[in-house]
Amino acid sequence: MLRKEILILCFFCMSLALDAIWAAESPRLPLIRDVELQPLGAQIKRLTEALDALGVPLAKVDADALKGAMAGGDSDVAVERIQQVLDKYCLAGVNINPESRVKVAPGPAKPELLEQGWRTFLIKVHNEAGVTAELVAVSPSAKSSFEGG
Numbered sequence: 001m002l003r004k005e006i007l008i009l010c011f012f013c014m015s016l017a018l019d020a021i022w023a024a025e026s027p028r029l030p031l032i033r034d035v036e037l038q039p040l041g042a043q044i045k046r047l048t049e050a051l052d053a054l055g056v057p058l059a060k061v062d063a064d065a066l067k068g069a070m071a072g073g074d075s076d077v078a079v080e081r082i083q084q085v086l087d088k089y090c091l092a093g094v095n096i097n098p099e100s101r102v103k104v105a106p107g108p109a110k111p112e113l114l115e116q117g118w119r120t121f122l123i124k125v126h127n128e129a130g131v132t133a134e135l136v137a138v139s140p141s142a143k144s145s146f147e148g149g
Contacts, residue, residue: 029093037075056120091121
């Protein structure tokens with residue numbers, strides 16, 4: 001019996017070590033400067049309402065941090081803090097440079113899927129070009145199994 005307990009403890013320790021490695025190696029998304037706080041705050045309100053409606057609200061500590069950041073006086077600090085809070089939920093960062101070239105980088109959110117379920121991730125978009133066309137992400141894996149005519 002002791003051997004089984006030691007084996008379980010080893011697997012648990014390995015799991016913790018792998019999580020620590022992922023956290024240490026998780027990519028960081030760049031902070032975007034020169035963002036107006038008022039429109040960003042309005043979008044944050046819409047985002048949190050949508051996540052609540054989907055049944056995947058932000059962690060309470062993060063929701064409180066967002067409210068605190070938006071209530072703060074310095075808009076540059078608030079914008080930076082908002083990005084720091086939300087970036088950890090981002091699966092990817094999309095950059096559209098001034099020449100309208102698009103680059104995608106992995107975000108810090110751990111890309112775990114849920115069997116027979118749904119996962120929600122954020123995507124951070126930095127639109128330097130000011131492109132107004134709709135950004136559409138397409139995946140063959142996300143298509144319906146039946147696409148009738």
